[in-house]
Amino acid sequence: MIKVTIITGFLGAGKTTLLNRLIAQYQDRQLAIIENEFGAVGIDSDLLVALDKDVFELSNGCICCTLNGELIDTLGKLLAQKRPIEHLIIETTGIAEPDSIAAAFLSDPAIQSAFQLDGVICLVDAINLADALDDSPSAHRQITFADVLILNKVAEVHSNHLLELKTRLAEMNPLAELLEANKGEFTGQNPDLLQLNAYQNQNLEAKIQALSIDTSSAKHPGVKAHTFQFEWPFDFLKFMHWSRVLLLIQGQNIYRIKGILDLGPDEAQKMTFQSVRGQAAFSRGSEWTTIEPRKSKIVVIGKDLKREMLEKALRSCFKNV
Numbered sequence: 001m002i003k004v005t006i007i008t009g010f011l012g013a014g015k016t017t018l019l020n021r022l023i024a025q026y027q028d029r030q031l032a033i034i035e036n037e038f039g040a041v042g043i044d045s046d047l048l049v050a051l052d053k054d055v056f057e058l059s060n061g062c063i064c065c066t067l068n069g070e071l072i073d074t075l076g077k078l079l080a081q082k083r084p085i086e087h088l089i090i091e092t093t094g095i096a097e098p099d100s101i102a103a104a105f106l107s108d109p110a111i112q113s114a115f116q117l118d119g120v121i122c123l124v125d126a127i128n129l130a131d132a133l134d135d136s137p138s139a140h141r142q143i144t145f146a147d148v149l150i151l152n153k154v155a156e157v158h159s160n161h162l163l164e165l166k167t168r169l170a171e172m173n174p175l176a177e178l179l180e181a182n183k184g185e186f187t188g189q190n191p192d193l194l195q196l197n198a199y200q201n202q203n204l205e206a207k208i209q210a211l212s213i214d215t216s217s218a219k220h221p222g223v224k225a226h227t228f229q230f231e232w233p234f235d236f237l238k239f240m241h242w243s244r245v246l247l248l249i250q251g252q253n254i255y256r257i258k259g260i261l262d263l264g265p266d267e268a269q270k271m272t273f274q275s276v277r278g279q280a281a282f283s284r285g286s287e288w289t290t291i292e293p294r295k296s297k298i299v300v301i302g303k304d305l306k307r308e309m310l311e312k313a314l315r316s317c318f319k320n321v
Helices: 015-025 071-080 098-107 129-135 137-145 159-172 203-207 236-250 306-314
Strands: 002-009 032-037 047-052 056-059 064-067 087-091 114-126 147-152 177-182 223-230 252-259 269-274 280-288 295-303
Touching: 002 015, 002 098, 002 137, 015 114, 032 071, 056 129, 064 114, 071 098, 071 177, 071 223, 071 269, 098 114, 098 137, 098 269, 098 280, 114 129, 114 137, 114 223, 129 159, 137 223, 137 236, 137 252, 147 159, 159 223, 203 252, 203 280, 203 295, 236 252, 236 280, 236 306, 252 280, 280 295
Parallel strands: 002 087, 002 114, 032 064, 032 087, 114 147, 147 177
Antiparallel strands: 047 056, 056 064, 223 295, 252 269, 252 295, 269 280
């Protein structure tokens, strides 16, 4: 199974710098790289050996190609290469919405048979974040869908402003790990960005369980994460119907939903839930332990959502016990 990492972020945020760093850091792995954008900073020319006009071999054995056709065709082209591939890295355009790319790896059975999404990384420009959020809805989707947010160029902003940026990012996506960097160099310990396992049930459960229930108003209007916790079990069919109607009617304003559901004493396992590009996906998680309180926890990330209405709708999905 080939793991997949998606790198997103606005133009100039430092995506290709990070990509070059990953290529150098993981020289012992057989990588494949899809670039959806060639910016002012390209892949290090010292690493490239041309094979043909679309596909390149890097000096460490990676394969790189431009995403100049349908994603599925490009993935098929990579699989047809004789060289084995361990990990695929996709660098998106600055205005791309990563959920549209991730959806293929999470919902297409043919792709899932060969590829497994490991995580989505979003580069955030500390200098221009406010302008990007004001000017483009794509920036909101990039941030809210990410599993890791790398706040880049932190040395170039005042410490008070940096704290405000971190607070705003946490309001928008409390599920993401937040890292700080300067021109691709991390200020703390170097993370293993190709081993996130963000879509494994165990890690998904841990992230959701760690969320605090914050009912206070966000400092910034617009995109916010609303976290709910309930001690009463859910009726699975009612919840599934609610989620599909919500995504159908308010899909433009719903950026992400993740949750762990308690379906009652007759169900030994947790039910994990997440939305991707307007689609709802459910899977059975770990078993409830005897000492673990059976509580459902759900986070809804979106724009201009009314918390009270969401909570009322969720309570209407309770099981009649």
